[in-house]
Amino acid sequence: MKILVCIKQVPSTNKVEVDPATGILKRNSAEAKMNPYDLFALETGLRLREKYGGNLSVLTMGPPQAAAILYEAFAMGADRGALITDRKFGGSDVLATSYTLSQGIGKFGRFDIIICGLQTTDGDTAQVGPEVSEMLGIPCVCNVRAIDKVESNHIIVDMEMSEDIEKLKVPFPCLITVQKDIYEPRLPSYKKQKATANREISRYSLNDMGDKNEKHYGLDGSPTNVQRIFPPSSDKVQEKWTGSGEDLSERIYEALKKMKFTA
Amino acid sequence: MGKLIVHQEKAQDIAALIKICPFGAMENKNGRIEINAACRLCKLCVKRGKGVFEFVESENFSGVDKSAWRGIAVYVDHVNGKIHPVTYELIGKARELAAKINQPVYAVFLGENISQKAQEILHYGVDKVYTCDKKELRAFNIENYAIAFENFIEKIKPAVVLVGATPVGRQLAPRVAAHFHTGLTADCTILDIHENTDLVQIRPAFGGNIMAEILTPNHRPQMATVRYKIMDAPKRSEEIFGSIEQLELDSAKFTSKVEVLSVIKKPREIGIENADILVVAGRGVKKKEDLKLVRELAEVLNGDYACTRPLVECGWLEPKRQIGLSGRTVRPKLIITCGVSGSVQFVAGMEHSEQIFAINSDPKASIFKVANYAVVGDLYEIVPKLIEKIKRGRGIA
Structure with missing residues (x-):
């Protein structure tokens, strides 16, 4: 079975603020890590490979330093990796990102199953997986909470819904996004890390894509435009209380009593 | 729509210019500033780069009618x-x-x-x-x-x-x-x-x-x-x-080869989404054992308890108790947050609660921006006393 896992590098912290006076972004840390949700996708891919054979590829898109997470995936057991990187992809929204990924996947190979994490911790949209599936013209199942089994040319999975669980039989090729906690992700192995430290990865830029039209990528290929960014505001009626623990607990208690939350 | 142009000839202090970018998307390549794929076109460099960076709009799209x-x-x-x-x-x-x-x-x-x-x-x-x-x-x-x-x-x-x-x-x-x-x-x-x-x-x-x-x-x-x-x-x-x-x-248009084998009801869970009263633990709770304070307060108020993302990530509570964009959205009649700093992700999941009490020892905590009652104090001093008072009021202590 040919398995592809799509992963993303995200900022380590969420400490980004806007200066209210200038409207300017302040980012305190440049540190980055693999999107935590992708660890579950990677683990799912590794288990499928271990049980049913085949090979596991990882793909990411981002700045050159995003290659670091491909090596992290190698240390967990991935076989080969590719990085999609080009300044022309900067400013991509969900659609342009999905399009770039689908083009990169076309370049990277043919896969039976593509596995994505549920969402990222920086974008939090959970939309790229299903958009990629549409662009590749393959079926997609999101929120997969368990994999039942793989048979000759299909996979049987449990999809979580609001109140129900749907069991689906999905033919290959297909794309799934997996929930957190589907499996416990393994730790990277030091031995594998040493063995794969110099492994070659593929790098794709706009010139490697099937569609080389610049207008379909980056900001130009993004239907959504960020008009402005601003700090969140609040127009609530507010009171600020300070004092000793005794005073404050008494005030909260009196307020709760008045609002009839307690006797 | 458009692209960023670097006027290299105007660039003097390259190190300082590179620092403008919050995404680390600029590099010094042999004395030339290069923009790499980390660029999000936030245009911050255009604002603060003293004319070195220019954003050029592409000609208008024909657009839709x-x-x-x-x-x-x-x-x-x-x-x-x-x-x-x-x-x-x-x-x-x-x-x-x-x-x-x-x-x-x-x-x-x-x-x-x-x-x-x-x-x-x-x-x-x-x-x-x-x-x-x-x-x-x-x-x-x-x-x-x-x-x-x-x-x-x-x-x-x-x-x-x-x-x-x-x-x-x-x-x-x-x-x-x-x-x-x-x-x-x-x-x-x-x-x-x-x-x-x-x-x-x-x-x-x-x-x-x-x-x-x-x-x-x-x-x-x-x-x-x-x-x-x-x-x-x-x-x-x-x-x-x-x-x-x-x-x-x-019907011929429906070409999907995917088969739905069964649909079963999930075991009924009383989720935090349905609670009228919620008490929330944040990173101000120092040890896993201290969660009992939050649990007990929830219990005496006949409510449920929840938490922020970091507490789920370190395994103290289950993901279904997490409030926020990557967790659940809640809208209870009363919410009391204990030691929650109030990230946008969290606030987006609870700001529509009717009454918000926030207990935090940091007077600048961003949770206070959405709280109706910003209680500046130590949860370890306040919560146990509050539990006592409620118990006494109910005649259960």
């Missing part, structure tokens, strides 16, 4: 005809937006044997419910549902499509948006509309304490998802308005 796309459509989220309440909340918002531009509100209802159930939606003030009642739509299958949804959009051409950010909506909406090569903004917390029918979509962005205002100016339909309990549902009226129209679609 906006007058050809009319009305605000709401996707009816349901399982077996049981309508998810987020649908009514979106209808409420759609009516508000539609009134501003004087256009109709549509609901689109896809499924099997749903024509009768569509009647219920007419109590909420939509102009038309479009149904597609087919056996191929019995259970949710993303390919078949997308085909039926696309059929609606092609025929009716709504300017705006709103979808609830439920497990179904969050996969169906992107599939359909990709089909039309149009924009989709996830988890909007505020929606408004311009006279030219451009939808103003506001959501937390960059994974931090920032809100972004997003437009889809050159594409139609404009699509957005909104989480449950963010907007207000209109009151159900006794009379009905509007009408129901069946959309024709040839």
Whole structure:
């Protein structure tokens, strides 16, 4: 079975603020890590490979330093990796990102199953997986909470819904996004890390894509435009209380009593 | 739309210029500034780079004929005809937006044997419910549902499509948006509309304490998802308005090879979404054992307890107790946060609570911006005393 896992590098912290006076972004840390949700996708891919054979590829898109997470995936057991990187992809929204990924996947190979994490911790949209599936013209199942089994040319999975669980039989090729906690992700192995430290990865830029039209990528290929960014505001009626623990607990208690939350 | 140009000849202090970028997207390559793929085109460098960086707009897109796309459509989220309440909340918002531009509100209802159930939606003030009642739509299958949804959009051409950010909506909406090569903004917390029918979509962005205002100016339909309990549902009226129209679609169009083998009910869980009173633990809770303070306060108030993302990540509590954009959205009558700093992600999941008490020892904690009662103090001093007082008041101590 040919398995592809799509992963993303995200900022380590969420400490980004806007200066209210200038409207300017302040980012305190440049540190980055693999999107935590992708660890579950990677683990799912590794288990499928271990049980049913085949090979596991990882793909990411981002700045050159995003290659670091491909090596992290190698240390967990991935076989080969590719990085999609080009300044022309900067400013991509969900659609342009999905399009770039689908083009990169076309370049990277043919896969039976593509596995994505549920969402990222920086974008939090959970939309790229299903958009990629549409662009590749393959079926997609999101929120997969368990994999039942793989048979000759299909996979049987449990999809979580609001109140129900749907069991689906999905033919290959297909794309799934997996929930957190589907499996416990393994730790990277030091031995594998040493063995794969110099492994070659593929790098794709706009010139490697099937569609080389610049207008379909980056900001130009993004239907959504960020008009402005601003700090969140609040127009609530507010009171600020300070004092000793005794005073404050008494005030909260009196307020709760008045609002009839307690006797 | 456009691109960034670096005027190398104007660049003097390259190290200082590189530092402007919060995303680390600039590099010094042999005395030339190069912009790499980390660039998000936030244009911060244009503002602060003293003329070294210039943003050049590309010539205008031919664009779409906006007058050809009319009305605000709401996707009816349901399982077996049981309508998810987020649908009514979106209808409420759609009516508000539609009134501003004087256009109709549509609901689109896809499924099997749903024509009768569509009647219920007419109590909420939509102009038309479009149904597609087919056996191929019995259970949710993303390919078949997308085909039926696309059929609606092609025929009716709504300017705006709103979808609830439920497990179904969050996969169906992107599939359909990709089909039309149009924009989709996830988890909007505020929606408004311009006279030219451009939808103003506001959501937390960059994974931090920032809100972004997003437009889809050159594409139609404009699509957005909104989480449950963010907007207000209109009151159900006794009379009905509007009408129901069946959309024709040839069964041969449903080509999906995916088979739904079974649909079973999840074991019933009393989730934090349904609690009227919630007590929330944040990182101010120092040890796992100390969670008992939060649990006990919840218990004496006959409420439930929840937590922030870091507590789930370190394994103290289960993900289903997490509030926030990557957890659950809650709207209780009373919420008491204990040692919660209040990231945008968290606040987006609870800011519509009716009464918010926030206990935090940091007077500058951002949770205080949304709190009705900002209690500046140590939770370890306040909470045990509060529990005592409530117990005494109830006569259980």
